[in-house]
Amino acid sequence: MDLVDFARGTALKIAFVVFFVGVLWRLVNVMLLRHRQMLSEPRRSVGAAVLGGLKGMGSRSWPHPEFIKRTVTGEALGYSYHIGLFIVILFFAPHIVFFGSFAGVRWPALPSSIITIFAVITLTLFVAVLSRRLGHPVLRRLSNFDDYFSWFIVALVLVTGLMATAHVGGPYQRILGLHILSFDLLLIWYPFGKLMHSFYIFPTRAIDGYLMTRKGAPS
Amino acid sequence: MARPETEPTIGELLDRNGVSRRSFLKYCTAMASLLALPPIAARAMAAQLRAARRPSVIYLSFQECTGCLESFTRSFAPTIENMIFNVISLDCDDTLMAAAGAQAEKARAQAMEANYGKYLLVVDGAVPTADGGVYHCAAGRTGIDLLTDCAKGAAAIVAVGTCASFGGLPHADPNPTGARAISALVPGKPVINVSGCPPIPEVITGTFLQYVTTGRVPDLDEHLRPTVFYGNSIHNRCYRRPFYDRGEFAKTFDDEGARNGWCLYELGCKGPTTYNACATVKWNNAVSFPIQSGHPCLGCAEPEFWDRGSFYSPIPTARWGKAGEVSTAEAGTLAAGAALTGVAIGAGSVVLARRRISRLQRTPQSESETHNEE
Secondary structure, three states, X not given: OOHXXXXXXXXXXXXXXXXXXXXXXXXXXXXXXXXXXXXXXXXXXXXXXXXXXXXXXXXXOOOOHHHHHHHHHHHHHHHHHHHHHHHHHHXXXXXXXXXXXXXXXXXXOOOHHHXXXXXXXXXXXXXXXXXXXXXXXXXXXXXXXXXXXXXXXXXXXXXXXXHHHHOOOOOHHHHHHHHHHHHHHHHHHHHHOHHHHHHHHHHHHHHHHHXXXXXXXXX | OOOOOOOOEHHHHHHHOOOOHHHHHHHHHHHHHHOOOOOOHHHHHHHHHHHOEOOEEEXXXXXXXXXXXXXXXXXXXXXXXXXXXXHOEEEEEOOOOOOOHHHHHXXXXXXXXXXXXXXXXXXEOEEEOHHHHOOOEEOOEEHHHHHXXXXXXXXXXXXXXXXXXXXXXXXXXXXXXXXXXXXXXXXXXXXXXXXXXXXXXXXXXXXXXXXXXXXXXXXXXXXXXXHHHHOOEHHHHOOOHHHHHHOOEOOOOXXXXXXXXXXXXXXXXXXXXXXXXXXXXXXXXXXXXXXXXXXXXXXXXXXXXXXXXXXXXXXXXXXXXXXXXXXXXXXXXXXXXXXXXXXXXHHHHHHHHHXXXXXXXXXXXXXXXXXXXX
């Protein structure tokens, strides 16, 4: 069994199980924990609060006008590399084949050259994000192992993917094995680190929006 | 490596057979081109070849289908007759030689004795090692015994075909005969693997020629294959590569993409992970190769290609199912099971957390702490 077979076989299976167990564990954990009681008299109806929750998902995903000058760099970097990541992950032909082998459906791919351009831009943005984190005094103090390791693991998948596409760093099979193995590692780390934000981000914004509306504040 | 001094050189043999200098130089130019050498190397090759004596070659066959030898006999440049009459001295090959039985054994023994330390040992097929090697016996000897004996006096060993190079089909799971690759059985001997099922004829003869010309083992890759033939992946040299780069793939063997000659990646092509000269040297005098004929590359030149699931499952497909590939149902079942386990663990941890909170709430001095936790 070589590296590719291990990475897409045993290692992927373990990663797959850890990912699903971990994600559901953490989601259920957060959902079932006791919440703070709302002590004030509700100002708005439940229906209005639900709508406020939906609105909150959108409004809280956009920079607040009052702080936009201070936050625009971070927001722009964040949005840009997320979009880049989504394009690379979802529209590269081998990725579609990979996900399709589980899901049973495939969708049209983008040309490899376009994907490569997006991957290089995304990686550059990743480096910029890390530089900003290291260079910003407040951000640096707020950062811990989780931030850096989550960054490292996503960057590792990107770098090994680019290496496999460009056929550098050794035989394709070995680099492909490393790429899939780094993805396995990402799946394992996913539920336990800050990558889990992808599952929390919209529900938490919706709940905030709901509670704010219920209390009569703008969501 | 040279034959006894009484033997004519290759140049003398060619002169004797009426081969003109011009024809010989054209032949050397073609060979230099095949080996990716610069044009000037053709002259050096010609000089070297003329002065060289034909090396004695002993060809052994073990667990194989004779496909590799069939391929060898279909070489166009150089042709098999040119090769065995002018470039090498094929002193023993059970399949091609007229002699059989004791006579064939005697011919092999004589060739080994006369050229001890200088002959080229060519092997096709894997060697069974289980149960004392009884699964391959000839003339009362096991294959492993014969190989060990012949390897002692060999200057180098050429393992022809994927079976000899990596174990191939006999080595495939569950490998009941304990088949092993030649390189694993002859420690200390230089081994050149010429993998493929079968290898390209010109790659076999080209490897022999390179050895005769340079007098040394050529540059090899990590799988001991000559880099001149195995240095590039099929994918990198494939004429369908532009379709891959544009994201145009055949989805079935008879769809529009297949008719338009689009990339066969989604039909299981192993070109990206297979290193061989199929896309450049091609087959049948450079007429075509499997991908050009509309079939995905099987990856036959790579180790353990039989054990990598279906030939038609694409490279990035996950592999943990019983049949190699993971079906949607299997993935779904595993995900559902893992998700339920996660829910159970999550719920269990919440119950424990709530109990802890209730216990703390019953303790008056912990009230403020409890409030914060809630």
